[in-house]
Amino acid sequence: DAKTTQPNSMESNEEEPVHLPCNHSTISGTDYIHWYRQLPSQGPEYVIHGLTSNVNNRMASLAIAEDRKSSTLILHRATLRDAAVYYCILRDVQGGSEKLVFGKGTKLTVNP
Amino acid sequence: EPEVTQTPSHQVTQMGQEVILRCVPISNHLYFYWYRQILGQKVEFLVSFYNNEISEKSEIFDDQFSVERPDGSNFTLKIRSTKLEDSAMYFCASREYRGRGNQPQHFGDGTRLSIL
Numbered sequence: 001d002a003k004t005t006q007p008n009s010m011e012s013n014e015e016e017p018v019h020l021p022c023n024h025s026t027i028s029g030t031d032y033i034h035w036y037r038q039l040p041s042q043g044p045e046y047v048i049h050g051l052t053s054n055v056n057n058r059m060a061s062l063a064i065a066e067d068r069k070s071s072t073l074i075l076h077r078a079t080l081r082d083a084a085v086y087y088c089i090l091r092d093v094q095g096g097s098e099k100l101v102f103g104k105g106t107k108l109t110v111n112p
Numbered sequence: 113e114p115e116v117t118q119t120p121s122h123q124v125t126q127m128g129q130e131v132i133l134r135c136v137p138i139s140n141h142l143y144f145y146w147y148r149q150i151l152g153q154k155v156e157f158l159v160s161f162y163n164n165e166i167s168e169k170s171e172i173f174d175d176q177f178s179v180e181r182p183d184g185s186n187f188t189l190k191i192r193s194t195k196l197e198d199s200a201m202y203f204c205a206s207r208e209y210r211g212r213g214n215q216p217q218h219f220g221d222g223t224r225l226s227i228l
Contacts, residue, residue, distance in 0.1 A: 032214055034216065036216075038155070041221075042221050042222075043116075043203045043205075043219035043220050043221050043222050044147075044155060044203070044205075044217075044219045045219065046216035046217065046218065049214070049216065087155075091214065093214045096168075097168060098143060098145070098160040098162075098167060098168055098207075099145075099157035099160060099168060099170070100147075100155075100157065100217060101157065102147075102154050102155040102156070103154065104154060
């Protein structure tokens, strides 16, 4: 699986936007970029995914660089409930593997 | 919103004993997974299951582990003879089948397995 690089931790204030970066310089043309998060004492939770175009859903936005070597997860207004570890994961839809390969992710702290 | 449910939330077992972790995936999902997370470490893939057979497994998933879908709703992970190092959070996940694996996996909140 192609590797992703994320900062170990980030901090934000409540109700402010948060931009969580992810580098994936070895991404292949068939890799989708997935984001999951893990709240304390819970299982991972799907956030968003995309291939080339920017994506929006009710939880977040995903901005993908034109060369696809990096992406940014955007939380438009952070809440205390958004404090979690955020994982950026590449999924090759052409490959046979079903597994998600989790890294250490970015631990987001949201200050009140 | 439908969700993956796991029971029990916490299981305490003596080393060497067998343990069965249970999961009820989302009802129309066809792919099933187990992952584990040792305290303070990354989430690790164990096994994927589709069409009543294992489709992929990791090196962790040795002969002590087995999975089963005994009926139309449950998906179980069995550890035959538990070791201290099996202590971890075990997460079940499921995915709807719509073409190649672009769809998200939906996770339960896990079973904390403590081996004494």
